[in-house]
Amino acid sequence: MNNIIKKFIPQILAILFVVLIFGFLTLNAQTNMDNRGIDFGFDFLSQESSFDVQFSLIEYSGSDSYARAFLVGLLNTLLVSFISIIICTILGVIIGVARLSSNYLIKNSAAWYVEFFRNIPLLLQIFFWYYAALRALPMPEKANAWFGVTYMTVKGYYIPAMVWQNLSVFLYCGLAAIISIIVLRNYANKLRDTQGKQIPVFLYSVALLIVLPLLSFLFGGVSLGFEIPELKKLSKISYIYEGGISLPPELIALVLALSLYTSTFVAECVRAGIEGVSKGQKEAAASVGLTPNQVLKLVIMPQALRIIIPPTTNQYLNLTKNSSLAAAIAYPDLVLVFAGTALMQTGKAIEIVSITMLTYLTISLTIAAIMNWYNKKIEIKEK
Amino acid sequence: MFKIIKQLASVVAMFAVLFAFSTEAMAAKKSKTLENTKKRGFVRCGVSQGLPGFSNADESGNWTGIDVDVCRAVAAATLGDATKVKFTPLSAKERFTALTSGEIDILSRNTTWTLSRDADIGLTFVGVNFYDGQGFMVRKGSGIASTSEFKNGTSVCTNLGTTTELNMRDFFDSRGISYEPVVFEKADEVVAAYDAGRCDTYTTDKSGLAAQRTKLSAPDDHVVLPETISKEPLGPVVRQGDSVWEDIVRWSLNTMIEAEEYGVNSSNADMMKTSNNPAIKRLVGAEGELGAAFGLDNEWNLRIIKQVGNYGESYKRNIADTGILPDRGPNELWTKGGILYVPPAR
Numbered sequence: 001m002n003n004i005i006k007k008f009i010p011q012i013l014a015i016l017f018v019v020l021i022f023g024f025l026t027l028n029a030q031t032n033m034d035n036r037g038i039d040f041g042f043d044f045l046s047q048e049s050s051f052d053v054q055f056s057l058i059e060y061s062g063s064d065s066y067a068r069a070f071l072v073g074l075l076n077t078l079l080v081s082f083i084s085i086i087i088c089t090i091l092g093v094i095i096g097v098a099r100l101s102s103n104y105l106i107k108n109s110a111a112w113y114v115e116f117f118r119n120i121p122l123l124l125q126i127f128f129w130y131y132a133a134l135r136a137l138p139m140p141e142k143a144n145a146w147f148g149v150t151y152m153t154v155k156g157y158y159i160p161a162m163v164w165q166n167l168s169v170f171l172y173c174g175l176a177a178i179i180s181i182i183v184l185r186n187y188a189n190k191l192r193d194t195q196g197k198q199i200p201v202f203l204y205s206v207a208l209l210i211v212l213p214l215l216s217f218l219f220g221g222v223s224l225g226f227e228i229p230e231l232k233k234l235s236k237i238s239y240i241y242e243g244g245i246s247l248p249p250e251l252i253a254l255v256l257a258l259s260l261y262t263s264t265f266v267a268e269c270v271r272a273g274i275e276g277v278s279k280g281q282k283e284a285a286a287s288v289g290l291t292p293n294q295v296l297k298l299v300i301m302p303q304a305l306r307i308i309i310p311p312t313t314n315q316y317l318n319l320t321k322n323s324s325l326a327a328a329i330a331y332p333d334l335v336l337v338f339a340g341t342a343l344m345q346t347g348k349a350i351e352i353v354s355i356t357m358l359t360y361l362t363i364s365l366t367i368a369a370i371m372n373w374y375n376k377k378i379e380i381k382e383k
Numbered sequence: 384m385f386k387i388i389k390q391l392a393s394v395v396a397m398f399a400v401l402f403a404f405s406t407e408a409m410a411a412k413k414s415k416t417l418e419n420t421k422k423r424g425f426v427r428c429g430v431s432q433g434l435p436g437f438s439n440a441d442e443s444g445n446w447t448g449i450d451v452d453v454c455r456a457v458a459a460a461t462l463g464d465a466t467k468v469k470f471t472p473l474s475a476k477e478r479f480t481a482l483t484s485g486e487i488d489i490l491s492r493n494t495t496w497t498l499s500r501d502a503d504i505g506l507t508f509v510g511v512n513f514y515d516g517q518g519f520m521v522r523k524g525s526g527i528a529s530t531s532e533f534k535n536g537t538s539v540c541t542n543l544g545t546t547t548e549l550n551m552r553d554f555f556d557s558r559g560i561s562y563e564p565v566v567f568e569k570a571d572e573v574v575a576a577y578d579a580g581r582c583d584t585y586t587t588d589k590s591g592l593a594a595q596r597t598k599l600s601a602p603d604d605h606v607v608l609p610e611t612i613s614k615e616p617l618g619p620v621v622r623q624g625d626s627v628w629e630d631i632v633r634w635s636l637n638t639m640i641e642a643e644e645y646g647v648n649s650s651n652a653d654m655m656k657t658s659n660n661p662a663i664k665r666l667v668g669a670e671g672e673l674g675a676a677f678g679l680d681n682e683w684n685l686r687i688i689k690q691v692g693n694y695g696e697s698y699k700r701n702i703a704d705t706g707i708l709p710d711r712g713p714n715e716l717w718t719k720g721g722i723l724y725v726p727p728a729r
Contacts, residue, residue: 036483036505036623051548052555054564062552135579154580155538232536236526238583240536249581250565327543330567330576336543340476341566344544347504349480 029350044346045070051341053332055248066342073337074359080254080333081320081363087259088319089312092266099271110267118264123325125261130253130329137249141231141239149228151241156248158229158241169220170213177212181205250331254323262319266312273308274300305378313371317364324360334359414627416488417461417678425467428454429487432472432569435594436707437493437513446470450491452697453512453619455690456635457489460683465690474568476544479504482622489632490620493588495546500620509633511618512694514713514722516611517550518589520596523606525583530554530610533584538563540573540582547587550613574598588615593707631677637725638684642666642693644716644725649692652685665729673728684728694723 033040045067052062057075060068098110117125135154137143143151151158164170181204188201216222229244277300285299286292326333327340334356343352420426430438430450438448451470459465471487482490483505493515494500496508521527533555541547543566555562565582567573574595577585585592592607599605619636621629642648645663647655656669664670668682675681691697695716703709715721 033505038483038505050552052552052564054566062556131575139580234534234537234583235532237522237524242536327568330565332566336566340543340568341548344476345549347479347500
């Protein structure tokens with residue numbers, strides 16, 4: 001009995017203490033807000049926002065609600081995080097593997113790259129790309145075409161927009177290709193396990209991915225046109241490109257800075273993962289007659305990934321949270337649009353900051369959940 | 384068992400401390416600001432991060448500007464020394480939170496008086512020290528001479544968290560022009576982006592445009608368009624809930640304006656004590672008990688005039704002589720064709 005009391009009383013007291021602290025903080029905030037005539041509530045979310053946003057993935061104008069402005073900011077945050085995560089992963093894997101190369105030049109340039117980009121504060125890198133690097137670009141009227149139809153200018157990167165007819169048919173064909181690849185893989189695995197036959201699954205998969213969508217063009221009535229950006233005069237000396245898609249320089253600078261910075265950490269995770277697999281494994285695999293490719297695919301990578309995934313998850317989370325530095329260079333992310341302009345116009349500091357915090361928490365937890373699921377999938381399954 | 388009692392005791396002690404804090408927090412109203420200011424020995428004033436003419440710091444950290452002078456006037460009135468001010472540079476985004484959270488006691492940062500700000504977010508505007516309006520700046524070479532020449536796709540640089548963002552939406556929407564807002568947190572970033580050609584035009588209050596133009600690499604290549612698209616009455620702000628402090632700030636500003644009206648300035652203020660005009664005598668503390676209303680002595684207004692000067696002196700020193708806006712326009716006294724008009728100090 002005495003033991004139980006000893007065990008639980010401190011814990012109950014600790015919980016009480018935490019609850020009381022929060023209670024006190026809430027009460028204090030409430031009293032002070034009452035004194036100053038500030039209301040608390042989330043009604044403002046349905047009010048008209050009456051400000052515009054530079055860049056949005058969904059239809060948005062000043063006559064939409066604050067809730068929609070929140071969504072615009074959230075999608076912009078997700079967009080920049082998503083693009084940066086993909087680029088930093090590709091770069092990270094390449095650099096990580098390059099650091100293990102036996103070629104002196106490759107190995108050392110990779111090491112320099114890592115040391116350079118990870119030791120300069122991220123905010124400085126963002127400022128560098130935005131204010132120094134992108135500012136050196138030409139004005140729209142002086143820009144040379146890249147690949148014939150895209151224009152990199154100080155006002156943004158203009159690319160042709162795709163104009164689809166019967167896009168849904170095309171998408172269904174793509175989906176069909178993916179499903180048939182999965183079926184094919186399962187069949188091939190079965191064939192290998194039961195009869196020991198190998199079929200070139202990879203080649204067939206590529207063929208399926210190309211042929212099925214191609215068929216949709218020939219028979220499904222799908223057609224694809226391009227809207228090419230064209231120079232338009234705004235005044236005697238200022239021009240922009242109209243038509244097509246314009247990627248604002250803020251987005252480009254942010255993606256560059258985030259992905260180059262984070263790729264160095266991913267590279268280190270990859271290097272650690274590969275070096276973490278003991279040499280004996282490789283030698284043993286080679287001695288049973290696997291080709292170097294198979295050694296990498298079947299023996300090294302499955303074991304290395306187990307070491308790589310958890311720390312890489314952290315880097316993805318960091319990148320997503322770091323994307324909030326967007327506010328420094330006018331990229332309209334969640335912090336700039338919602339915790340910036342919307343907060344200023346409504347004055348609902350407590351409400352907006354808590355919504356923003358909860359949103360980042362949700363994004364981070366979702367990424368963590370996906371990565372944990374993947375980690376579970378590839379971990380050692382002991383029988 | 385003894386251990387548990389000891390733990391209990393420490394927890395109880397912590398609650399006691401918390402409780403003590405909370406009762407103090409609740410008592411914190413009604414002119415606490417003045418008491419705290421006197422105890423602290425300086426006025427805490429929120430200003431801009433650098434807007435020539437309004438609030439700007441030189442290399443050695445001395446702040447000047449007409450917004451700065453409002454805080455100096457309050458310091459002269461309450462503490463007897465106009466230099467006893469601690470300035471906190473704030474971005475447009477931070478300013479209201481800094482004031483409502485108690486980090487500063489006066490916000491004098493070219494802030495527009497609007498209904499929602501006054502009524503909704505725990506602020507009280509005490510007056511207007513500059514009548515302004517929003518305008519546009521463009522490159523001279525563009526040939527644009529009026530806002531009616533803006534075309535679809537114009538990119539516009541401006542500041543985050545300002546009435547500017549709302550006004551430009553109203554402006555472009557009502558004309559059916561699509562535009563690209565590029566919104567920065569700091570004024571210097573806006574200037575840098577506009578200067579580099581990221582934007583076709585830069586919009587903010589006209590006084591701000593005139594001041595920021597001086598920071599461009601080639602100021603003469605840029606021109607402010609004649610149209611004014613909004614009313615921007617700029618003035619000092621205090622927290623809601625301390626009416627005495629609110630009155631002190633309001634009447635410090637009014638004193639400066641009224642002093643100009645009666646021709647009292649920093650050099651003749653002492654002599655005016657023997658004036659025949661009772662209104663002037665009240666203004667320099669030689670008649671009446673005006674200071675008692677705020678719990679101040681009777682020479683509070685004399686100190687403002689002597690140490691900071693009247694509104695005209697402040698305007699000339701900060702805005703006219705620096706070449707920002709030599710013409711006072713609406714910011715002239717009502718007796719001289721402007722709209723500066725303050726209630727009588729009596």
